[in-house]
Amino acid sequence: MSETALFIKGVDKFYGPIDHGVHAVKQLNMDVKKGEIIALLGSSGCGKTSTLRMIAGFEAVSRGTISMKGREVQTFAPVKRNVAMAFEGYSLYPPLTVRENIAFALKASRLSQSVVDEKVANIAKLLEIEDIMGRYPSSISGGQQQRASLGRALIRDADLHLLDEPMGQLEPQLRALLRGRIKHFIKERGLTAILVTHDQTEANALADRIAVMEGGVLQQFDTPQMIKERPANLFTGTFVGEPPMNVFSAGISGTSDTVSFGLNEGVKLDYKASDFSHAVRAELMKRSKVVLGIRPYAVRRSEGGVGAKVAVNQWLGDQTHIAADFAGGTMVLVEHDRTNLTIGETVAIRLDPSSLHVFDGDNGRAISHGQELA
Template sequence: MSNVMLRLENVDKFYGPINVGVHAVKNVSMEVAKGDIIALLGSSGCGKTSTLRMVAGFESTSRGKIHLAGREVQNLRPVLRNVAMAFEGYSLYPTVTIRENIAFALKSTNLSASRVAEKVKEISDMLEISDILDRSPTSISGGQQQRASLARALIREADLYLLDEPMGQLEPQLRTLLRGRIKHFIKERGQTAILVTHDQTEANALGDKIAVMEDGEMQQYASPAIIKEKPANLFTGTFVGEPPMNVFPATATLAESNVHLQLDGGLSLSYPKSKFSEGVRKKLVETKHVIVGVRPYAVKRGVNGAQATVVANQWLGDQSHIAANFANSTIVLVEHDRAVVNEGEKIGIELEPSDLHIFDPKSGHALSHGQDIA
């Protein structure tokens, strides 16, 4: 038996006539294994909610196929897909209580009234809404309505759970608490879920895999660790990560024993040729003009490093974020101890070749990552 719960094959969505209207989702293909939690991550308008709604059946596909639990479902009505969805807009029934809204999802089951009450209590306790069960949706806050909508979706027995910005209205402390609870709840029951979010912390905390989307296209679909360590392209490299990846245009040249990366402002990074694999050296020679990226956590200060001038130093309670003028641009480095450096101070910047990400500036595709280097 296949372990794939959901498969999208070359799915397109046009709002308006095909090839003429707004192309919101472009040739998206992905597989979701049973029991996995997938985060669709991207900025507003990138196509992630349209993708989710096509899976649910609330939007039609313009092209492509959707297979769910072994069935081709793109032409089935939502009610026939066995999908549970928590809407960003909540969609609670305003004339009944929160308790009745949540229990309504179990109306078609053969569960006894006592068992329904048990399940409602369990999910309500988990989501911290037990104290509002007898109130109407119009009398509670947006965050409470969001949790009630989430409870109504998660309480069901479904093949797939679709969660559209499930915690967007919650304060940070509650959001942090519920992330762990929701993941445990889903994993303990072997449920399969897709959540839409623009919050990369949420995507990393909940997702077994992250699908990064931009301009309707799937930029990368991989585990959080792979996306961080081996971003497929410049967009993913700079979009995922906080603070964002530092990037600098560079010209690559090979000498007899060294690899030189010439940055703007006359700054040159020179490394022994042995630090780069033969395949990476070949790519550098072929491409020549590249983009060099390095994550702030990998930037180190050292007396022998390339010179930079500090422009800001922020202590965030558990780490220092230092910004400095470097190669006619700004480089940001993160240190876990409180850094004592002042604006205008000169510091040395050390970049290890094993921490560099190198991209083709024309296509944006990754040419190499530190892990690829010999």
């Protein structure tokens, strides 16, 4: 495989005294290959920004090592690491114009003026900020500042580009446009980038691999497809995916020919033993409690299914979201056509075993992701 651009090993971050302060990042292990785009995805306070700042050198690493190009850099000053960063708060230099702010990043590289001008012009075009290049940061909008800040990071020829919520302030159309352009820009130049985001669409669209973080712990680090299809645990399963995965806790019973899940309110889901692989069945039978998960678009309406009472029926212009009362909880279904279901009507739904995710009832770890992948 290609060369490793960044290697994080056993990294802990404490704010306050080690082992007694706030434990923001817990035993993080991660590797990033050269030319890869990685997304750190998680909710606020999950440790993703702390991780980014430790890589940049703005936060001390409490324990563990961070290596770049085979050298341990965790004790290096930011200047020695050759990384570029776009800050969530933009952090443009107030006395400089947007053009000067972006060109400023190239000062240390000692390029000729014509090369700098050309690079700045390219970046301005890429980020649609050509019309505000002569303005000062205080006179432009948050979205424009964010793009200027992004430009200042992307223009540099660094070993690693760190982008902290790079598109959070942009309007949706622009965000969609820039996602494509930025990915192309990064890939074309073979840059390595780590972006921090809480927007899964952004992570899915930009990243080669996504690191899902929660509570300072790396939950899963895999391709967007694998994270969607094979979530490592209940957190990843419910965090990634829109609308979120439906989850129901269930008891297990079974014979040599059947596997049955007993949900709340007496709802029972019966499957043939052959719907699950031998290994999965063995794992299931060790447990008395599991959590079942199914993605909204995988829930089918079909004759002979289990009854659920429609509570919401929303046509969103391109798809229908139906929420139905099911087993003491809510089952959300996504369909691609308009439906004429009325509120209170009972629909029969079927949970196909091939799209059923099963998680351990105690620790949330995934046991099965459906038959064809199991």
